[in-house]
Amino acid sequence: MKKEMFEPFNSSDNNFEQCVKCTICTVYCPVLEVNPDYPGPKQSGPDGERLRLKDQNFYDESLKLCLNCKRCEVACPHGVKIGDIIQLARIKYSKKKPKVRDMILANTDIVGTMASTFAPIVNPIVALKPVRLMMDGVLKIDHHRIFPKYAGMRFETWYRRYAASKQNDFKKHVSYFHGCYVNYNFPKQGKDLVKIMNAAGYGVHLLEKEKCCGVALISNGLINQATKQAKHNVEAFKKSIVDKNMPVISTSSTCIFTIRDEYPHLLGVKNDEIRNESELATRFLFRLIDSGKLTLVFKKDYKKRIAYHTPCHMEKLGWSIYSTALLKMIPGIDFVSLESRCCGIAGTYGFKKENYKTSQGVGKPLFDQIESSDVDFAATDCETCKWQIEMSTTKKVEHPISILAEALDVEATVKLWQK
Amino acid sequence: MNKNISKEYDVIIIGGGATGAGTARDCAMRGLSVLLVERHDFATGATGRNHGLLHSGARYAVTDHESAAECIKENMILRRIANHCVEENDGLFITLPEDDISFQSQFVDACKSAGIGTEILDPDFARRIEPSVNPDLIGAVKVPDGSVDPFRLTMSNALDARIHGAVLLTQHEVTGVVKEQNRVIGVVLFNHERKEKVKYYAKIIVNAGGIWGHHIADLAGVNINMFPAKGSLLIFGHRVNKMVLNRCRKPANADILVPGDTICLIGTTSERIPYDQIDNMFVSRKDVDVLIREGVKLSPALTATRILRAYAGVRPLVAADNDPSGRSISRGIVLLDHQERDGLSGFITITGGKLMTYRLMAEEATDLICKKLSVDKQCETAEKSLPGAEKSEHPLSIATEKVYTGANISQKSAKDRHGTLAKNISNGDDYEDSLVCECEGVSIAEVKYAINELHVNNLIDLRRRTRVGMGTCQGELCACRAAALLCESSEKSGKAKDDLANFLQERWKGMLPITWGEGINEIQFTSWIYEGIYGLKPDNN
Structure with a gap:
């Protein structure tokens, strides 16, 4: 039979049949380690899918306990998209409608727009203990959680006022997908990115209009x-x-992961034309340096001891090596390696009251490692990992781009390519 | 002879297929003392080696009106009395561009006259309600087909027979028939468990041995010419289709795709084999090729679906003419009163027919037995539900109250398999709820229940009762766990290792004809576990 006859028909995009039941995914599942109510990736994914195909009543709401960390997919020797199978099952079979709380947590840009406008009022209010207890009781957002502060001036506003006009002075250009966190909560990270890219000879531009990548909605x-x-x-x-x-770069590992890898599988939105040129900022920089197109010069007096935490989505992308290699280029950095473990927050997951215990249980081994590492601060590419580690340890967390910006000798770097 | 059992039964039934178990149930319900003997286990012959299709009869409507009418009647009865063994999936008879569309109206008319409800569907609509169907179809007719689990159905009949006082002996092979002049008075059995011979006596001996009935009749000195026609099938790893898919044309090779439990299967081929080959159920490469080639015409998705195993069964048809394919033989019921036919009293044979009509066959056989024994009792098997099939107040969707629990899967699966009898399976305990078979959701509690209540002698029997080892991994993870549980509850622990080797060997036999792709990875992994880690050697078997 000719090969062409087979190709148009592929029954299972999620190739769950390639599972040989080796159970390695189950060993790597951070949730299963602390919460026995979760059936684990093998049972929820490939095994459960067969049962759900027989009768959708076999869908189990315990699949909501999945963090979507994708560590199971990284571990799978046969490339089964276990996390996607679980996500799709939740989308397809769950009868529970999203709650008001889920809408609030998921709509990062709508909530962000409102909150940053009234930041001086919103920030102190949501930080008040009675308010947190009320959110706990009414919305089931755990009272231990502290919402990230909203910035008074959004990154986009800052960019238009203070940065946009200078960007066309450069010969080379990139677009920047800043994401909701940089825009509403932490514009400094975006400013740092602009600082580095400008020093590297690149003009930074915003997309015509970016929307939230949608990871929390999914x-x-x-x-x-x-x-x-x-x-x-x-x-x-x-x-x-x-x-x-113009390639698009981002400082958020989760945004870029969602756009590159979740759009086609989970949402059926094709991204072939843009996927290869959608990059994480650290990887973009590393590849420029590695191919000899860029040299960064660092301040001589910069001295810090830092530990890098690998976010789950960086693990899945296989890209943490770019961020750590960049950090290690800074001469004054004393780099501490951490065992790669999930921090437990998984975006909005850890904010939900029912997940709080699991979330902190998952993160504990990581928190212990960081506490005992005697570092000045921790580094990571993911904003929600940052909140989680800052809430659960005594250490501050910085983005690698911010660390580079801090350590960079801008004048010396610019001189290298201007001569 | 080690033993002479003094007790005389009213009836001894030879054969633990659907017909034998059904006859045992019917006889026991009518108050007769019954002994059922089976050489291996329930549903090991043709009963367990077919599509598991709850025929509407539509397949035979054009060629065999009588069978079609019997089928639809029994189909409706089984939905009532055996709802835990039946899935009401409905079926489509599709016409492809290579088929003659004019056959459709002939088909619909024939169905109508047999009493089978049909509905002609627009091809577009058919594609919508059954997305897996070949999109090139030019015609579709909906019929009340469904799926039936033959293992569960047979076991439910056996259980009900036992509830009504019947004695069941598996692993007992008939090696001789005891005669007194022109009368059969008993059987000589070889007990494979204890390796000893035993004799049992009865007023009537019923030969319900399916294709093996030819040999049993031989032992009694009468001749029945069976027509062994081998049919091969392929099992796919998961359900591709929701409805049974058939070709709307005269019956041919590989033209039925049935969704059954977690899998779907395509079949069959048809090949005449010599009688001495009926225990050699080998599936050839040619059979596999035909099944795949024809199967993808029903549902192209099969090309990308993993094949789990291949198996074959023998149709127990009674030879009537020299039809080389065996397909135009009526699947009608053959009830032989050997007193009238051969002058041998106390001996009857019930054969022919098919899984769908097992209950009717049992009824006809039991009517004859009752007449001979002058018992005046009406048949009630069409009205009374089988154990497990009683109307349940808890549908599957709320089988378990707990929302966040892994035990959800095992409890729903148990309910799905055992119907209301699932209440006898303990749950709520973390240990008992944990899974033995992860593919099919079989818990420790379910295995224990099967071992204690469902006549389990070995791992292969356990598989037929619970689906342990029937999933994608084919015993890779569950065989050793199930072996441990079986070992705990039986005194004969020394045999456990051989039993485990036998079980894996039997799994391997079904995978051998289709060893490629993901399947071969899985097999390799299984052999690492059992040969590499556990040191199980092929010569343990």
């Missing part, structure tokens, strides 16, 4: 909205990558 089951935003973003990326030949 995990909270708001699929239609996520799909809409995904389509919008792919179009915006195309205008930069295809029309203007």
